[in-house]
Amino acid sequence: MSFENENKAKRYWNENIRLVLSLLTIWAAVSFGCGILLVDLLNEIHFMGFKLGFWFAQQGSMYVFVALIFVYAAKANALDEKYGVHED
């Protein structure tokens, strides 16, 4: 066990799960949400020459995916530091 105590290990894991779930909510919102389920509604809005729903499906969702992974990497690394379980 690399954690000081059981309680800390639990807190680390809970924080990690919260981080992952919140990022996955955004992941689902831009692709399944804006790109598919709400596409007709968003297509009423015009954005930089695109119908907004179409833009999410063919451009926007992919930009957000890239950003999500880097945000995750930064936050997860910070979490490791906070609990002292980062690699040497």
Added chain:
Amino acid sequence: MDVQTLTYLIVGITFALYIGIAIWARAGSTKEFYVAGGGVPPIMNGMATAADWMSAASFISLAGIVSFVGYDGSVYLMGWTGGYVLLALLMAPYLRKFGKFTVPDFIGDRYYSQAARTVAVVCAIFISFTYIAGQMRGVGVVFSRFLEVDVDTGVYIGMAVVFFYAVLGGMKGITYTQVAQYCVLIFAFMVPAIFLSVMMTGHIIPQLGFGSELVDAAGNNTGVFLLDKLDGLSTQLGFAQYTEGSKSMIDVFFITGALMFGTAGLPHVIVRFFTVPRVKDARSSAGWALVFIAIMYTTIPALAAFSRVNMIETVNGPDGQGVEYAQAPSWISSWEKTGLIEFDDKNGDGKMFYTNGENNEMKIDRDIIVLATPEIASLPAWVIALVAAGGLAAALSTSAGLLLVISTSVSHDLLKKNLMPDISDKRELMFARTAAAVGIVIAGYFGINPPGFVAAVVAFAFGLAASSLFPAITMGIFSKKMNKEGAIAGMLAGLTFTATYIIYFKFVNPDANTAENWLFAISPEGIGLFGMLINFAVAIAVCKITTAVPASVQDMVESIRFPKGSGEAQDH
């Protein structure tokens, strides 16, 4: 120099480069062969992953598909990129910490069961062979079009090159070769897209040109947005609006999901995250992979829209009444020779006309969109040569990555872990190389005698990965309670359901493959997502009524959840 000489020259230089890298980076141990010694920096690993991921099919066909189906093509764009988010957040760091070589290693150890390992090995081998058959065919097609050799000769040349660097270099050689291949393929893909974007919209960045107003030959704005023009043309010619598509919402939802979760369950992608030095690197490596993939995947829909307008205007003319066949540009006749464009003058007026209906006179194959773009836009000969080299780089990099998974599955998962546990490192390496060689021969056979159902089996690969491997791996990480009975029952249930559904509609009764007969209007391409839900449900139910997980396995799960003490990829 003419196109032919230039093509030989550019393709020759790139091949010499790949082989040179393979000699420089050849593998000396099983660890170097399987996971490149676990020492590839994350940016390079990301680039190699991207080259591995982007196959001949995405290089040659994807823009063409999006071009013909518009919004419906989004399922591939979101599906084949969104899976990387799942990989990064749910799998890569934990599997890297686990530290062994393969997906079956993880499943076998986590579920303390040879049976679970065997199910995983079978999935891994099946999925990889499904893919590789299409790749070798892609090599043959590109060779035959650009080097004017026969398709079979093209396949033989491709086999020889892949044999050389995959068998010699293993993962180490493949990874560094793929970095070079990524550079070649992305350059080859972007150059024509940028040329077209500047010509049609005046924007140097295709992603911006995609949403801009069209410009006329003198470079003045016409006041008409590209996408509005495209919607107008589509409606006028009797197609669904380009930005709306024609698939049902539920089907788009399920196909996108099956591709995303399937991507995150593909063994040849997952294994990439075993090759980086640290857990930290596994996280960022997935990000870099997606950056390099997204450069191409966000360009694809732009290129698709440019080509669609270009193609319709070339055939139907600016007035939409059709262009005299006698005055058609030369690319039309040069592609007619390959049979990928056909013109049938139904009304005998000597004019070409393209529409969605009875009076359509043009049959245009989707696959020519990328390959013919340089000719359609009258780009210089070196661009045509470059596209050929790019298509080959895409096909070779993917085949090599898949071959490695096949050879690892045989030598490591099947022989070392099942049948011959006592073999030495050296003999295991020899078996790995032999398996790679046999794999190439089988792949080459499929390349020369392509099964007619290649496109159909791709749905299979993603469906199976989503419904079998993805749930087993994620539950193994995020639940300490999931036991072997639950995992095996879940994998078998998901697998059986998905395979039965796809086999029934694709092979047994293809006539019934229509929306009325589908379960909840989900097509076979999207059923993997449903199969995944079944897998989760069955696994959880069975787990509740069977024995608890041994303490040693629970400790292992605890230990993969944080990075400290990862070390290098472990030997056993």
